[in-house]
Amino acid sequence: MHTPLCGHASGAPEEYVQHAIAVGLKEIGFSDHAPLLAYQDPGIAMDIAQLPLYHQMIETMRAKYADQITVRVGVEADFLPGFEDGTRQMLAAYPYDYVIGSVHFIAKWGFDDPIQLTEWDQKDVNEVYREYFKLVRQSALTGLFDILGHIDLVKKFNFHPTEDMTDEIQANAEAFRTARVVIEINSSGLHKPAGEIYPALDHLKVYRAHGVPITFGSDAHKPVQVGRDFAKARDWALAAGYSEYVMFEKRRIVRTVKL
Ligand code: ZN
Numbered sequence: 003m004h005t006p007l008c009g010h011a012s013g014a015p016e017e018y019v020q021h022a023i024a025v026g027l028k029e030i031g032f033s034d035h036a037p038l039l040a041y042q043d044p045g046i047a048m049d050i051a052q053l054p055l056y057h058q059m060i061e062t063m064r065a066k067y068a069d070q071i072t073v074r075v076g077v078e079a080d081f082l083p084g085f086e087d088g089t090r091q092m093l094a095a096y097p098y099d100y101v102i103g104s105v106h107f108i109a110k111w112g113f114d115d116p117i118q119l120t121e122w123d124q125k126d127v128n129e130v131y132r133e134y135f136k137l138v139r140q141s142a143l144t145g146l147f148d149i150l151g152h153i154d155l156v157k158k159f160n161f162h163p164t165e166d167m168t169d170e171i172q173a174n175a176e177a178f179r180t181a182r183v184v185i186e187i188n189s190s191g192l193h194k195p196a197g198e199i200y201p202a203l204d205h206l207k208v209y210r211a212h213g214v215p216i217t218f219g220s221d222a223h224k225p226v227q228v229g230r231d232f233a234k235a236r237d238w239a240l241a242a243g244y245s246e247y248v249m250f251e252k253r254r255i256v257r258t259v260k261l
């Protein structure tokens with residue numbers, strides 16, 4: 003779940019919490035876009051100076067709704083090669099229940115940014131996919147992140163490779179297992195041009211075969227999107243062979259829950 007602090011989400015944190023309660027969720031977490039250390043863009047991510055307010059807002063919600071729902075504080079941090087130390091310092095400055103690591107950039111290209119969509123026309127889609135999957139693999143191995151977010155985000159605009167990517171997915175599954183990271187089943191892809199949950203079902207089966215645990219995210223950028231399509235996300239997990247998912251507190255898996 004995001005907050006308006008990232009510059010492209012709307013609705014007060016309280017509305018997100020209230021919608022979560024209304025749809026019957028028992029535990030949620032905010033995970034707004036952490037400050038981008040390599041780029042400055044108030045329409046993409048929070049600024050360092052906003053972090054105290056971010057934590058204060060969530061703490062207020064956590065306390066106010068404690069008897070109705072558990073509210074966790076997370077963050078979605080970009081994997082930016084070369085900025086690992088800065089990212090580590092930024093994440094250590096506040097207590098988090100979980101950190102989601104995401105790849106939104108290939109070099110300086112924000113490949114999932116609608117404003118940078120035309121750049122796809124100049125690219126070799128197979129190469130973009132291979133570069134993307136390699137970055138996801140590297141992000142896992144940094145040890146910076148607890149959960150990897152939307153791990154085939156590269157499909158967002160419905161550009162698909164002509165080459166078989168099985169080797170990339172196998173390599174990623176092995177890296178995830180080695181790094182002991184958890185992956186996110188993200189329902190927001192259903193509402194993007196790709197029209198499919200992240201990650202693809204055939205990928206998820208490979209991750210399942212490697213014993214990589216899962217969490218669920220709706221990647222809400224508006225209150226009504228909280229928990230959206232979670233029934234479909236659950237079915238997706240079941241279809242891949244999963245029987246449980248995990249819950250985080252203080253950057254550790256504290257519970258495993260039956261699907
Ligand atoms: Zn966002």
Ligand code: FE
Nearest residue numbers: 078104151152
């Ligand atoms: Fe993201």
